[in-house]
Amino acid sequence: MGDTIASLLIGEIGIIQDFCLDAIPLNLLEMGCLPGKEVRLLQIAPFKDPLYIKVNGSHLAIRIETAKQINITKLR
Amino acid sequence: MKSNSLLNIALVGNPNTGKTSLFNQLTGLNQKVGNYPGITVDKKQGKCKISEHLTAEITDLPGTYSINPTTLDETIVLETLLDENNNSFPDLVIVVAEVENLKRNLFLFSQIKDLQFPSILVINMSDQMIRKGITIDIEALKRELKSEIILISARKNLGIDALKREIENYENWNTEPIANISEKIDTVFFDTIKTTFPEFSLYKSWLLITQQKNCGFLSSELHHKITAFNPDSEKIKKYQHKETIYRYQIINEILKKTYSVDKNEASDLRSKLDRILTHRIYGYFIFFGVLMLIFQSIFEWASLPMDLIDGFFANLSELAKTNLPNGAFTNLIAEGIIPGIGGVVIFIPQIAILFLFIATLEETGYMSRVVFLMDKIMRKFGMSGKSIIPLISGTACAIPAIMASRNISDWKERLITILVVPFTTCSARLPVYAILIALIIPDERVFGIFNLQGLTLMGLYLLGFTAAISSAILLHNVLNIKTKSLFVIEMPNYKLPSFKNVFYEVVEKTKAFVFGAGKIILALSIVLWFLASNGPEKFKNAAEFVNTQESTNNLPDDVLNKKIASYKLEHSYIGTMGKIIEPVIKPMGYDWKIGIALISSFAAREVFIGALATIYNVESEGEDVGTIKERMAAEVDPRTGEKRFNFATGMSLLLFYAFAMQCIGTLAIVKRETKSWKWPILQLTGMGALAYIVAVITFNILS
Numbered sequence: 001m002g003d004t005i006a007s008l009l010i011g012e013i014g015i016i017q018d019f020c021l022d023a024i025p026l027n028l029l030e031m032g033c034l035p036g037k038e039v040r041l042l043q044i045a046p047f048k049d050p051l052y053i054k055v056n057g058s059h060l061a062i063r064i065e066t067a068k069q070i071n072i073t074k075l076r
Numbered sequence: 077m078k079s080n081s082l083l084n085i086a087l088v089g090n091p092n093t094g095k096t097s098l099f100n101q102l103t104g105l106n107q108k109v110g111n112y113p114g115i116t117v118d119k120k121q122g123k124c125k126i127s128e129h130l131t132a133e134i135t136d137l138p139g140t141y142s143i144n145p146t147t148l149d150e151t152i153v154l155e156t157l158l159d160e161n162n163n164s165f166p167d168l169v170i171v172v173a174e175v176e177n178l179k180r181n182l183f184l185f186s187q188i189k190d191l192q193f194p195s196i197l198v199i200n201m202s203d204q205m206i207r208k209g210i211t212i213d214i215e216a217l218k219r220e221l222k223s224e225i226i227l228i229s230a231r232k233n234l235g236i237d238a239l240k241r242e243i244e245n246y247e248n249w250n251t252e253p254i255a256n257i258s259e260k261i262d263t264v265f266f267d268t269i270k271t272t273f274p275e276f277s278l279y280k281s282w283l284l285i286t287q288q289k290n291c292g293f294l295s296s297e298l299h300h301k302i303t304a305f306n307p308d309s310e311k312i313k314k315y316q317h318k319e320t321i322y323r324y325q326i327i328n329e330i331l332k333k334t335y336s337v338d339k340n341e342a343s344d345l346r347s348k349l350d351r352i353l354t355h356r357i358y359g360y361f362i363f364f365g366v367l368m369l370i371f372q373s374i375f376e377w378a379s380l381p382m383d384l385i386d387g388f389f390a391n392l393s394e395l396a397k398t399n400l401p402n403g404a405f406t407n408l409i410a411e412g413i414i415p416g417i418g419g420v421v422i423f424i425p426q427i428a429i430l431f432l433f434i435a436t437l438e439e440t441g442y443m444s445r446v447v448f449l450m451d452k453i454m455r456k457f458g459m460s461g462k463s464i465i466p467l468i469s470g471t472a473c474a475i476p477a478i479m480a481s482r483n484i485s486d487w488k489e490r491l492i493t494i495l496v497v498p499f500t501t502c503s504a505r506l507p508v509y510a511i512l513i514a515l516i517i518p519d520e521r522v523f524g525i526f527n528l529q530g531l532t533l534m535g536l537y538l539l540g541f542t543a544a545i546s547s548a549i550l551l552h553n554v555l556n557i558k559t560k561s562l563f564v565i566e567m568p569n570y571k572l573p574s575f576k577n578v579f580y581e582v583v584e585k586t587k588a589f590v591f592g593a594g595k596i597i598l599a600l601s602i603v604l605w606f607l608a609s610n611g612p613e614k615f616k617n618a619a620e621f622v623n624t625q626e627s628t629n630n631l632p633d634d635v636l637n638k639k640i641a642s643y644k645l646e647h648s649y650i651g652t653m654g655k656i657i658e659p660v661i662k663p664m665g666y667d668w669k670i671g672i673a674l675i676s677s678f679a680a681r682e683v684f685i686g687a688l689a690t691i692y693n694v695e696s697e698g699e700d701v702g703t704i705k706e707r708m709a710a711e712v713d714p715r716t717g718e719k720r721f722n723f724a725t726g727m728s729l730l731l732f733y734a735f736a737m738q739c740i741g742t743l744a745i746v747k748r749e750t751k752s753w754k755w756p757i758l759q760l761t762g763m764g765a766l767a768y769i770v771a772v773i774t775f776n777i778l779s
Contacts, residue, residue: 011665019735021195021313021314021317021611022313025146025560025561025564026142026144026146026313026316026317026320027141027142027144027146027485027564028564029317029320029321030141030142030144030183030320031141031180031564031566032179032180032183032324034320034321035321036322042347042350043350043351043353043354043448044449044453045449045452046356046359046360046449046452047453048446048452049451049452050449050451050452050461050563052350052354052747056179056180056564057177057179057180058177058180059346059566059567059568059569060565060566060567060568061444061447061448061451061563061564061565062563062565063451063561065561065562066561066563066564071377
């Protein structure tokens with residue numbers, strides 16, 4: 001399977017490929033989390049959830065179940 | 077309806093853009109606060125003089141990232157902007173943006189523009205542009221957005237006058253839409269919308285169709301028309317996503333030409349602080365430390381002003397009694413109204429201090445880190461990281477706490493939070509705890525350092541939290557509500573708190589408590605006084621009854637008067653009520669006098685002390701009875717000759733107050749927030765039953 005935001009390590013960057021429209025809340029898109037945008041994992045909360053990311057200039061925290069729905073390609 | 081000279085302005089913007097700072101600058105202390113219970117604190121409004129001839133009423137709408145709402149707060153933005161009959165329907169809209177997140181802020185601005193309001197873009201924190209390496213070509217941006225733009229720094233009060241001058245000219249602003257959603261998404265589909273709803277702008281029609289369930293204001297006719305349009309929900313979802321992507325495309329194009337940021341200048345203070353504050357170990361230690369600081373301060377700082385207030389109202393009452401002519405009216409003032417007001421005012425220090433901390437923590441951006449840190453743990457209990465704020469606020473008052481749950485987007489998480497918040501030890505329980513602890517727990521030290529009374533109080537706090545968490549787990553497993561997580565929070569930049577914003581927040585919250593909950597407390601104190609000083613037959617002829625019952629000839633006058641007074645109380649309206657419930661409360665160890673206090677405190681817990689004070693006051697016929705505590709300590713059970721407030725009864729009362737749902741204000745707010753009587757009734761009966769059982773068991777074990 002391909003990578004998702006949930007498979008990033010802290011500090012790693014990926015490019016958002018696509019996601020299942022049903023699984024992603026509209027407000028996440030509206031805050032800038034869109035296909036083609038760069039996403040960087042900044043921090044993981046204790047107990048591995050939620051994730052603190054920077055995407056398209058916004059600093060956001062999302063739950064891991066949401067992160068797993070967003071496919072990315074890692075930048076190396 | 078608004079008058080012609082008053083301009084309605086809506087203030088819209090993302091959270092953390094300094095929207096509230098701008099609102100405070102524009103309106104000052106000229107703000108109106110919605111009251112509870114019954115009336116929402118939905119809208120903060122304030123008056124602002126724009127020019128010599130023009131005054132505006134400014135509505136500070138809740139912060140939102142988009143017009144499409146995900147939380148209750150955000151629904152208010154949608155409703156205000158779409159409902160032309162709403163009395164805050166704006167003549168013009170100010171959209172507040174912030175230099176650093178301009179892209180995301182413009183997303184919301186583009187939606188407002190498409191609704192074709194006269195709107196102006198205000199870019200806040202412009203004083204930080206140089207430090208952050210940001211340059212904006214304002215003239216080009218104005219052209220691209222077909223809009224007026226003002227740079228301001230709300231905290232430094234820069235650009236406010238320029239904004240006011242520009243507003244004077246609002247009738248000449250360009251109201252063309254920015255995004256042509258029709259052409260980019262599906263021309264045929266949007267053309268049908270245009271022909272079906274020719275009376276609205278295209279974007280407004282689109283919002284009415286997509287957000288029908290969030291538009292409570294629709295006339296049945298319009299409702300019908302939208303339903304008849306019957307769009308396919310899959311299609312709507314797809315088009316909403318397309319719309320979002322399209323809006324960002326436009327914004328990116330525009331910003332490419334007008335906005336640049338020198339990345340090297342980006343500060344890494346955020347990442348340094350984040351690493352410590354959200355650390356898996358230090359993070360919790362710091363949060364725990366902050367909590368301890370808050371609770372310590374509530375007790376330490378508030379105790380002195382509370383004592384002063386207490387003393388002040390006691391003296392005032394005394395003064396009224398001695399200086400006003402004798403009579404029912406004086407009694408009403410001295411025994412009903414003054415103690416009633418005192419009972420409200422005494423909570424102000426604690427509530428103000430609590431909100432001072434909460435407002436400061438929110439201003440700095442730390443609260444979002446707490447949400448991030450606690451989310452996973454809170455989810456185990458069926459709540460959200462965002463539930464932390466209501467749970468902490470609940471230690472002051474459950475009413476604002478329940479309202480703070482509005483930004484939890486998941487219904488199940490929000491409902492559980494609302495249902496368990498009243499278990500947290502609110503400040504109304506404190507005076508009851510304080511006086512009972514002082515009566516039954518010896519003022520001693522254990523292990524040389526801990527004060528036993530303090531430990532008991534701490535135990536009661538822990539008990540409240542434990543009860544909240546346990547019932548949350550129970551509800552999490554019992555409630556069968558399927559929801560999809562919409563949890564997304566912004567992690568804002570760290571900021572120094574603005575004194576002004578914190579101050580206004582504290583004033584607003586305190587005012588809301590005093591004028592909302594306070595009204596109930598005051599009204600009940602008066603009703604209670606009336607019920608205690610009036611009664612049927614036996615009450616009116618108390619002197620005769622006492623005389624016929626006993627050989628009163630040998631009794632000295634004062635003893636006789638006391639006998640008459642206590643006979644009166646027993647046969648007053650409230651005494652009769654107390655007597656009726658006595659069999660029910662007896663297993664918990666209470667008599668009819670405590671019963672009266674119990675009945676009255678179903679309106680608000682703190683009335684308990686006031687009620688006992690009133691009862692003993694009425695009974696003693698104005699004689700000096702010392703403090704309420706002394707009077708309670710002297711109260712004796714006539715059957716056993718033992719102290720009324722002994723250890724068993726005291727503990728039983730403490731636990732009863734810890735668990736029981738005795739607050740009409742909270743019940744009213746729960747009804748309003750859940751839109752159903754089911755939940756407040758569940759709270760009332762569930763918590764009541766728990767309290768009763770625990771109190772009965774405690775009393776029987778201890779006595």
